[in-house]
Amino acid sequence: MTIEAAITKLRNLLQDRLTTSAAILNEHGQNEAYFPVTAPDAVAYPLNTDEVSQIVQICAAEACPVIAYGTGTSLEGHQLAFRGGISVNMQKMNAVLAIHSQDLDAVVQPGVTRKQLNTELRATGLFFPVDPGADASLGGMAATRASGTTAVRYGTIKENVLAMEIVLADGRIIRTGSRARKSSTGYDLTKLFVGSEGTLGIITELTVKLHGQPEAISAATCSFPDISSAVDTVINTIQMGIPMARIEFVDDVMVRGFNAYNGSDLPEKPHLFVEFHGSTTAVAEQAGKFGDIAKEMGADAFKWSSNAEERKKLWDMRHNAYYAQKAVRPGSMVQNTDICVPISHLAEAILETKAEGDALGLTFTVVGHVGDGNFHCGICIAKNDPTELACAKTFTENLAKRALKFNGTVSGEHGIGVGKLKYMAAEHGDALSVMVDIKRTLDPQNIMNPGKLIPMN
Amino acid sequence: MTIEAAITKLRNLLQDRLTTSAAILNEHGQNEAYFPVTAPDAVAYPLNTDEVSQIVQICAAEACPVIAYGTGTSLEGHQLAFRGGISVNMQKMNAVLAIHSQDLDAVVQPGVTRKQLNTELRATGLFFPVDPGADASLGGMAATRASGTTAVRYGTIKENVLAMEIVLADGRIIRTGSRARKSSTGYDLTKLFVGSEGTLGIITELTVKLHGQPEAISAATCSFPDISSAVDTVINTIQMGIPMARIEFVDDVMVRGFNAYNGSDLPEKPHLFVEFHGSTTAVAEQAGKFGDIAKEMGADAFKWSSNAEERKKLWDMRHNAYYAQKAVRPGSMVQNTDICVPISHLAEAILETKAEGDALGLTFTVVGHVGDGNFHCGICIAKNDPTELACAKTFTENLAKRALKFNGTVSGEHGIGVGKLKYMAAEHGDALSVMVDIKRTLDPQNIMNPGKLIPMN
Numbered sequence: 002m003t004i005e006a007a008i009t010k011l012r013n014l015l016q017d018r019l020t021t022s023a024a025i026l027n028e029h030g031q032n033e034a035y036f037p038v039t040a041p042d043a044v045a046y047p048l049n050t051d052e053v054s055q056i057v058q059i060c061a062a063e064a065c066p067v068i069a070y071g072t073g074t075s076l077e078g079h080q081l082a083f084r085g086g087i088s089v090n091m092q093k094m095n096a097v098l099a100i101h102s103q104d105l106d107a108v109v110q111p112g113v114t115r116k117q118l119n120t121e122l123r124a125t126g127l128f129f130p131v132d133p134g135a136d137a138s139l140g141g142m143a144a145t146r147a148s149g150t151t152a153v154r155y156g157t158i159k160e161n162v163l164a165m166e167i168v169l170a171d172g173r174i175i176r177t178g179s180r181a182r183k184s185s186t187g188y189d190l191t192k193l194f195v196g197s198e199g200t201l202g203i204i205t206e207l208t209v210k211l212h213g214q215p216e217a218i219s220a221a222t223c224s225f226p227d228i229s230s231a232v233d234t235v236i237n238t239i240q241m242g243i244p245m246a247r248i249e250f251v252d253d254v255m256v257r258g259f260n261a262y263n264g265s266d267l268p269e270k271p272h273l274f275v276e277f278h279g280s281t282t283a284v285a286e287q288a289g290k291f292g293d294i295a296k297e298m299g300a301d302a303f304k305w306s307s308n309a310e311e312r313k314k315l316w317d318m319r320h321n322a323y324y325a326q327k328a329v330r331p332g333s334m335v336q337n338t339d340i341c342v343p344i345s346h347l348a349e350a351i352l353e354t355k356a357e358g359d360a361l362g363l364t365f366t367v368v369g370h371v372g373d374g375n376f377h378c379g380i381c382i383a384k385n386d387p388t389e390l391a392c393a394k395t396f397t398e399n400l401a402k403r404a405l406k407f408n409g410t411v412s413g414e415h416g417i418g419v420g421k422l423k424y425m426a427a428e429h430g431d432a433l434s435v436m437v438d439i440k441r442t443l444d445p446q447n448i449m450n451p452g453k454l455i456p457m458n
Numbered sequence: 459m460t461i462e463a464a465i466t467k468l469r470n471l472l473q474d475r476l477t478t479s480a481a482i483l484n485e486h487g488q489n490e491a492y493f494p495v496t497a498p499d500a501v502a503y504p505l506n507t508d509e510v511s512q513i514v515q516i517c518a519a520e521a522c523p524v525i526a527y528g529t530g531t532s533l534e535g536h537q538l539a540f541r542g543g544i545s546v547n548m549q550k551m552n553a554v555l556a557i558h559s560q561d562l563d564a565v566v567q568p569g570v571t572r573k574q575l576n577t578e579l580r581a582t583g584l585f586f587p588v589d590p591g592a593d594a595s596l597g598g599m600a601a602t603r604a605s606g607t608t609a610v611r612y613g614t615i616k617e618n619v620l621a622m623e624i625v626l627a628d629g630r631i632i633r634t635g636s637r638a639r640k641s642s643t644g645y646d647l648t649k650l651f652v653g654s655e656g657t658l659g660i661i662t663e664l665t666v667k668l669h670g671q672p673e674a675i676s677a678a679t680c681s682f683p684d685i686s687s688a689v690d691t692v693i694n695t696i697q698m699g700i701p702m703a704r705i706e707f708v709d710d711v712m713v714r715g716f717n718a719y720n721g722s723d724l725p726e727k728p729h730l731f732v733e734f735h736g737s738t739t740a741v742a743e744q745a746g747k748f749g750d751i752a753k754e755m756g757a758d759a760f761k762w763s764s765n766a767e768e769r770k771k772l773w774d775m776r777h778n779a780y781y782a783q784k785a786v787r788p789g790s791m792v793q794n795t796d797i798c799v800p801i802s803h804l805a806e807a808i809l810e811t812k813a814e815g816d817a818l819g820l821t822f823t824v825v826g827h828v829g830d831g832n833f834h835c836g837i838c839i840a841k842n843d844p845t846e847l848a849c850a851k852t853f854t855e856n857l858a859k860r861a862l863k864f865n866g867t868v869s870g871e872h873g874i875g876v877g878k879l880k881y882m883a884a885e886h887g888d889a890l891s892v893m894v895d896i897k898r899t900l901d902p903q904n905i906m907n908p909g910k911l912i913p914m915n
Contacts, residue, residue, distance in 0.1 A: 103693050103802035126697075146642040157640050160617065175889040181798040182830040183614050184867035185603040185653055186874055186885055187911060188893045192649035196642055213699035236560050240583075242670035242736070279699070280747075283740050290737075341638040345560035373639040410641035417643055428643055432632040435900065436645045442899045443892065454644060 004085055007065035008043045011087065014055055018046040018093075029070060029088045032078050034420060035336055041068060041082035046093050050166060050174055050205040053089065057203065058172035060087055060448055068450050069199040071141025072114065076337055077418025079145060079198055083452045089203060091140055097121045098206070105211045106163060106180060111140025111204045118209075127211040130155035133414065134320045140204045145416040146196030150319065153372030154246040154278065155212060157414070159195050166206035167194055170444040180208055193439075198416055199450035201443045215278035218246070219288045220312045223300040224270040228252065228355070230298040231271045232348040235371050237294045239344070243287050247276040248372040249319055252355070255366035255379075258325035263318050268302050273371070274319055276312070322368055326379035330364050333381035338397050340404035341375035341413030350403055351376060357399060361392040375413030401427070417454045425456055461542055464522035465500045468544065471512055475503040475550075486527060486545045489535050491877060492793050498525060498539035503550050507623060507631055507662040510546065514660065515629035517544055517905055525907050526656040528598025529571065531590075533794055534875025536602060536655055540909045546660060548597055554578045555663070562668045563620060563637060568597025568661045575666075584668040587612035590871065591777045597661045602873040603653030607776065610829030611703040611735065612669060614871070616652050623663035624651055627901040637665055650896075655873055656907035658900045672735035675703070676745045677769045680757040681727040685709065685812070687755040688728045689805040692828050694751045696801070700744050704733040705829040706776055709812070712823035712836070715782035720775050725759050730828070731776055733769070779825055783836035787821050790838035795854050797861035798832035798870030807860055808833060814856060818849040832870030858884070874911045882913055 011019045020026075021043045030040030047053045060067045066086025073080055082088060095112035102125050109118060116136045118129045131142060133149035139158075141147075143165065148157035155161065164178030167190075177190035194201060225231040228250075235248055251259070251272040259265050273295070277287040292303065306312050318325070326335045342350045351367055358365050358378070369376030378400070380393045401411040401424045411424040425433055433456075440447075440455045447457060468476045477483075478500045487497030504510045517524045523543025530537055539545060552569035559582050566575060573593045575586045588599060590606035596615075598604075600622065605614035612618065621635030624647075634647035651658060682688040685707075692705055708716070708729040716722050730752070734744040749760065763769050775782070783792045799807045808824055815822050815835070826833030835857070837850045858868040858881045868881040882890055890913075897904070897912045904914055 101800065101802060103697070104800040105696065106800070146640075146646075148640055148642075152640060159640075159646070169892070173888055173891075175892060176887060177889050179867050179885070180800045180865040181832075181861075181867040181870065182801075183603075183605055183609060183616075183798055183832065183870055185605075185869045185871050186867050186878070187653070187882060187890070188658075188896055189603075189616070189646075189649045189653055190889055190892060192646045196644070196646055201645075213697055215699060239562065240560070240670055242672060279740075280743060282743050283736075286737060286739050341640055343558065343561040343563070343637045344639075345558060375638075375640065404638075408637040410636050410638040410643050412642045413638065413640055414642050421643070425644060428636070430633060431630055432634050432647055433644070434630075435626070435632060435647060438899050439645055439896060442895050 002064045004042050004063065004065045007060050007063035007087065010059045011043065011045055011056060014059065015045055015052070020044050029073070029090070030081060031073065032081055033074060034076050034078050035334070036078040036081055036419070039081040039083055041088035042085045044088045044090050046090050048093050050168065053168045053203055053205050054172045054174050056087065056089060057168050057170065061171055061446065064446050064448060066448050066451050067203070069140065069144065069203045071112065071138030072136065074135035074137050075141070075145060075418060076415045077420045079416060079418045079450070079453055081419065083419065091138060094205065100125060102127060104180060106208055107211055108206065108208045109139055110206060111138060113139050115139065115142070122211065126214050128214050129209060130212050131158045131161055139207050139209065143195050143204055143207055144197065144199050146414070148370070148414040150247045150249055150370060152370060153248055154244060159192060161210045162191060162195055162207055163210060164208040165191055165194060165204055167202040168205055169202045170446070170449050178208070198418065198454040200440060200454050201449060217281040217284040218276060218278055218312065219284045219305060219307045220276040220315055221288065221303055221305045222267065222272055222274050222315065223295055224268045224272050224302040226270065226299045228271050228351050229348040231273050232371060234273060234295045234298045234300065236344055238291055239372065241290060241294065243290050245275055245372055246278040247274070249274040250369035250371035250376065252367035254329060255322065255325065255368050258329040258366055259318055262321070262325035262328040265318065274315060322379065326366050326381060329366060330381035333383055336380045336382055336393055338378040338400050339375070339412050339415040340400050340409060341373060342404055342407040342409030344374040346407035347371065347374050347376070350407055353403060354378060354400060358396055361396055363392055363396060373413065374409065419453060422456050459521045461499050461520065461522045464517050464520035464544065467516045468500065468502055468513060471516065472502055472509070477501050486530070486547070487538060488530065489538055490531060491533050491535050492791070493535040493538055493876070496538040496540055498545035499542045501545045501547050503547050505550050507625065510625045510660055510662050511629045511631050513544065513546060514625050514627065518628055518903065521903050521905060523905050523908050524660070526597065526601065526660045528569065528595030529593065531592035531594050532598070532602060532875060533872045534877045536873060536875045536907070536910055538876065540876065548595060551662065557582060559584060561637060563665055564668055565663065565665045566596055567663060568595060570596050572596065572599070579668065583671050585671050586666060587669050588615045588618055596664050596666065600652050600661055600664055601654065601656050603871070605827070605871040607704045607706055607827060609827060610705055611701060616649060618667045619648060619652055619664055620667060621665040622648055622651060622661055624659040625662055626659045627903070627906050635665070655875065655911040657897060657911050658906060674738040674741040675733060675735055675769065676741045676762060676764045677733040677772055678745065678760055678762045679724065679729055679731050679772065680752055681725045681729050681759040683727065683756045685728050685808050686805040688730050689828060691730060691752045691755045691757065693801055695748055696829065698747060698751065700747050702732055702829055703735040704731070706731040707826035707828035707833065709824035711786060712779065712782065712825050715786040715823055716775055719778070719782035719785040722775065731772060779836065783823050783838060786823060787838035790840055793837045793839055793850055795835045795857050796832070796869050796872040797857050797866055798830060799861055799864040799866030801831040803864035804828065804831050804833070807864055810860060811835060811857060815853055818853055820849055820853060827870070830870065831866065876910055879913050
């Protein structure tokens with residue numbers, strides 16, 4: 002039972018679709034977080050579900066770790082091979098298998114990316130709304146329970162996956178859910194596998210919900226005198242029942258980064274970036290009501306964009322926050338945080354966080370999917386500065402405590418991976434033992450992405 | 459290890475809140491389906507989570523079945539004690555523990571009913587939308603993954619439960635989820651327990667989402683020349699992105715029942731009952747667009763109601779469909795079915811069903827939460843007529859096959875209970891073995907509502 006033996010068998014199965022080339026292993030050991038390069042022993046490129054099943058059967062027989070790999074855009078090191086093993090790269094399983102436009106769903110292979118799906122949907126008048134920023138694969142998004150800027154209106158990936166095909170840890174292939182919009186027939190295995198980070202099985206097919214492209218879209222930016230008035234604007238907007246498609250908080254430091262990186266000239270104050278979807282009449286009404294609420298809270302410097310190009314520019318700016326964060330402190334490396342709290346505690350949580358970061362002497366931005374209570378700090382850390390790194394560590398650990406103090410969660414959308422394993426017990430208490438029991442039952446050898454999500458010792 | 463020993467210990471714990479009175483046992487053995495009265499050996503009335511935990515610990519020590527009991531309104535015999543044991547009646551755990559109006563959530567005990575919660579919410583401008591018709595308890599609704607007329611807009615109970623407290627089969631108390639709107643921290647245990655029908659644990663607390671009461675509401679009924687034009691109207695309305703709060707299909711036979719039971723004078727043709735929620739402007743626009751689509755499809759006999767009293771009358775009529783079904787054939791007993799299919803197959807599924815029922819000589823109504831593809835037949839069966847009962851059995855079994863043929867599900871919202879156990883393998887294939895594994899892991903003695911949902915052999 003060795004990884005080497007697994008590789009020999011896999012080479013027989015996959016021929017040149019199994020590689021141990023150093024460059025490719027290295028690429029699969031890279032990550033967008035702060036973890037060292039951690040490469041697998043081999044990378045497999047299956048063409049279909051049967052091959053994934055055979056790969057997992059071989060690995061199960063050899064007790065060899067199996068790590069599903071999408072686009073590698075995880076921020077918590079989900080794809081890293083800390084115990085070696087086989088990275089199963091899904092990029093060749095990237096077909097859109099069916100679009101059911103009357104049912105507003107599509108059946109896709111896991112390597113399909115969100116932009117690819119939306120390109121294929123262009124002629125249908127439909128779109129897939131979940132947008133984590135990166136052009137992630139749908140399999141990866143489901144595995145990590147991704148969300149992003151549009152979750153406030155359209156839900157996270159969890160609400161947008163109807164059914165899946167999964168290869169289990171022993172190679173069996175199961176189908177969860179159906180194309181029916183709802184069902185009351187048994188344990189919700191679809192939702193169990195969404196967010197399981199590859200630790201229970203490999204997703205080989207997904208049926209996802211689609212939505213009609215709105216007749217009209219209007220977006221805006223506006224600035225606020227302080228953080229609380231921006232957050233209160235969001236709370237009041239939600240309470241008025243005004244459906245926002247996006248509502249993003251951006252702090253003064255982040256605005257500085259945007260201005261530096263994008264050449265924009267936004268006032269260096271807290272901002273909201275908003276977007277409304279609907280009929281022309283509805284969007285005009287929503288935008289008007291939002292504007293009234295925001296102005297009552299002291300908002301200023303409104304910029305409305307209803308043409309597609311201006312909106313693209315706005316959301317590209319938001320999506321490229323990572324690079325703009327670097328522009329705040331050129332030469333630094335950026336570490337991202339991701340807590341989510343009930344929105345009534347959001348202003349307090351951000352203010353405490355700002356105060357602590359300032360006291361620690363850290364340079365950091367705050368951006369937030371504020372309609373969901375989810376916010377990220379981008380900490381700009383000088384390279385090779387252990388003192389600053391230690392401060393950042395204190396800061397992120399206190400952020401996690403703050404999330405739990407306010408009845409929130411240590412990860413709104415980035416997942417646990419390896420970086421946040423240490424918080425699982427604090428967040429879940431005895432419920433963690435149920436997760437461990439499920440993991441042991443479905444993956445008794447602990448070969449499916451071992452060392453991620455569920456602390457097993 | 460006997461049920462008798464468990465009862466002795468439970469009496470010590472609960473005193474007069476443990477009863478073996480024949481009348482009360484009989485009441486807990488009743489059901490709204492077609493099952494014979496199947497009473498438990500005793501009924502317990504816990505006051506709090508710790509007592510539930512102690513009850514389950516005692517039952518675990520004696521291998522005694524434990525059945526959570528809400529309001530007894532299940533349509534699939536979930537509450538019946540087919541293996542005897544203790545019915546745990548949650549009616550004394552019926553406090554609304556907290557209302558967080560800024561966060562749009564409420565924390566409730568499981569015995570709180572949906573009407574009770576909405577009464578307590580009246581002053582807040584918020585409401586709890588999930589509406590299965592019966593005034594069910596929230597614990598029961600979560601356990602059976604209930605939905606109803608508003609799911610098309612507000613989601614089922616699944617989408618509206620954020621967090622729960624659960625007593626496991628060994629008496630341990632866990633908390634799943636948090637008050638954060640989203641999270642990516644581990645297996646989604648909340649969604650695993652929602653719909654688990656009491657087979658994995660007992661729900662002792664729920665945090666549910668609330669929604670703002672809409673500024674304006676408008677409802678309407680209209681008739682169609684045939685079933686397909688009614689369903690096509692729904693498909694086109696969804697594709698246009700018109701947000702419906704309710705959209706219910708009612709066939710000609712059901713209309714006959716409504717007219718007989720309520721004294722209404724609707725034309726005896728297929729109908730849609732619809733409702734729109736939103737701002738005054740938005741509701742007017744939505745209603746107008748819907749009217750245009752419906753008229754293009756041949757709709758007639760529009761009746762719009764924007765005052766609360768008229769709307770209440772309309773939805774009371776719909777909610778009392780059970781009694782109106784009986785009025786179609788006075789003296790008969792009514793058996794309800796519950797399949798859900800992708801909406802593109804809905805018209806075909808209803809037409810096939812109507813044709814088969816007519817060929818079998820059955821009298822039956824069709825009503826449907828048509829925006830979700832979910833429809834119910836109410837079969838009016840003559841009492842003590844074995845031939846007709848056999849026809850009804852053939853009819854319901856073919857309905858289940860039809861659901862699966864169209865990529866749907868054998869239960870949209872009523873659940874499996876005991877009545878539909880036989881379809882679980884056909885619907886889920888190998889995925890059922892994963893459910894069995896989870897059940898065995900979390901309830902190794904099979905004491906939690908045994909014989910329901912998961913066929914254990």
